[in-house]
Amino acid sequence: MLQPPRRRRSSISDVARLAGVSVGTVSNVLNRPQRVSAATRERVQAAIAELRFVPNGSARQLRVGSVTTAGAIVLDLTNPFFTDVARGMEDRLAQDDWTLMVASSEEAPEREARFLRLFEQHGVQGVALVPSSEDVEPLLALHERGVRVVLLDRPSPVPQLASVAVDDVAGAAMAARHLLAQGHRRLVLLNGPRTILQCADRYAGVVAALTEAGLDPAEALEEVTVTLNAAGGEHGARELLARRTGRGPVAVFCVNDLVALGVLRTLRREGVDVPGEVAVVGYDDVSYAAELTVPLTSVRQPTHDLGWTAADLLVRxxxxxxxxxxxxxxxxxSSGGAAAG
Incomplete structure (x- = not known):
């Protein structure tokens, strides 16, 4: 079946021709109406209405020299941690009438590069992103081309790039010390790939806490690499149960709360008591952590503040x-400690 031809979008030149004025006059009516007489404004507005003309926001931004869009690239938009960060960005950007485009890299550098290219083509003023690798050269090149760049949820390794982060080494050490204080002397870390800085830092924090307690990390720590989602937690829990030898309670520290959710779901399905048989600690303290059947001990990150501050750096x-x-x-x-009051 033949489709009717699509109507060409009216341009500012079409409006000028219909109204019998210059393109500059139409631009003034749209952007500086006080410079145009009432009669001319009415004629231009009538032409706009007749042609159903919609101003091109990108073109207008280029004319007035002010692009008001920011981009954000996170690892996984299904993770409530990142949606909370994006909300923080949105709240700050709204104060200056900026808009936000959000994308998920899914931990893939090539996908991240594609979104960076698309954002730049759309003329964003700046980008805040959680890098999926240690390579910052593409980000430095973007910065040199005039796009503001803020590293999100990790410190910057170079002085040219701004960053907003949480001390993940300290956070993971807190979690490990808490489990040690409950009497555990051997920890299981369900971690993501250490090519992601947050995962490397959380590993380093656990190692530091074990060493501080006089334990040998080579003997007291078992690290299992999983995907950074609930499915990864389920996989890690199944591995844990398969290897368990009945030597007493087990302590599991999860790299994030999604992984912890998968662990708790699997342990519940298998009838394993939490925290009696397996103590569980997560990371991020997302909104559902306190609402689970067994409320989850977690390392809280100031997610809204992270996003708000990253956006503030972009705007300024x-x-x-x-x-x-x-x-x-x-x-x-979930960890066997006293519940927070």
Whole structure:
């Protein structure tokens, strides 16, 4: 079946021709109406209505020299941690009438590069992103082309790029110390790939806490690499149960709360008591952590503040500042400690 031809979108030149004025006059009516007489404004507005003309926002931004869109690239938009960060960005950008485009890299550098290219083609003023690798050369090149760049949820390794992060080494050490304080002397870390800085830092924090307690990490720590989602947690829990030898309670520290959710779901399905047989600690303290059947002990990150501050750095566009927040351990039933009051 033949489709009717699509109607060409009216341009500002079409409006000018119909109204019998210059393109500059139409532009003034759209952007500086006080410069145009009432009669001319009415004629131009009538032409706009007749042609159903919609101003091209990107073109207008280029004319007035002010692009008001920011981009954000996170690892996984299904993770509530990142949606909370994006909300923080949105709240700050709205104060200056900026809009936000959000994408998920799914931990893939090639996907991240594609979104960076698309964002730049759309004329974003700046990009905040959680890098999926240690390679910052593409980000430096983007910065040199005039696009503001803020590293999100990780400190910047170079002075040219701004960053907003949480001290993940300290956060993971808090979690490990808490489990050690419950009497555990051997920890299982369900971690993502250590090519992701947050995963490397959380591993380093656990190692530091074990060493501080006089334990040999080579003997006291078992690390299992999983995907950073609930399915990864389920896989890790199944491996844990398969290897378990009945030597007493087990302590599991999960790299994020989605992984912890998968662990708790699997342990419940298998009839394993939490925390009596397996103690579980997560990371992020997402909104559902306190509402689970067994409320989850977790390391809280200031997600909204992370996003708000990253957006603030983009809007202000000043020096390449580095902001580091401190995490907080929130103790609930899943780890066997006293619930937080």
């Amino acid at each position: 566009g000043g020096a390449a500042e580095s902001v580091v927040f401190q995490p907080e351990l929130v103790v609930r039933e």
